[in-house]
Amino acid sequence: MGRRQVPWSRVSNVLGMGGYWTVTEIMRESKLNQTSVYRLLERNETAVIVRMRHGGRGPVSREYALLRTIVESVAKNPFAVAAGFVAPFETVRGRVFKQDMTIHLDEMEGA
Numbered sequence: 001m002g003r004r005q006v007p008w009s010r011v012s013n014v015l016g017m018g019g020y021w022t023v024t025e026i027m028r029e030s031k032l033n034q035t036s037v038y039r040l041l042e043r044n045e046t047a048v049i050v051r052m053r054h055g056g057r058g059p060v061s062r063e064y065a066l067l068r069t070i071v072e073s074v075a076k077n078p079f080a081v082a083a084g085f086v087a088p089f090e091t092v093r094g095r096v097f098k099q100d101m102t103i104h105l106d107e108m109e110g111a
Helices: 008-015 023-030 034-043 067-076 105-110
Strands: 048-054 060-066
Touching (some): 023 034
Antiparallel strands (some): 048 060
16 A cells, blocks of 8 residues: 555645745644645645745745745736735846847947
């Protein structure tokens, strides 16, 4: 006999409530142990978005949310990211350089 498979639905129901959840919060709500939660999140990584939370001097914590709920919330409110309700999908640390792609600038000015 194989091991009992923990259903993904227990974790997805918790994440489906909205917002970002830490593993400890997911464990409390789904009544699963830490190993099971991490394994389920790893197996279903395409359905989950991870946000890294920097809490001052403490360690960096990871918060998880269903990708579907984040996409739906951004679709309902286009200013959700700007207002800070939702974390952006991709964030870049440091400076972002944008290069002007016009090659013949002097010819455009003469026209």
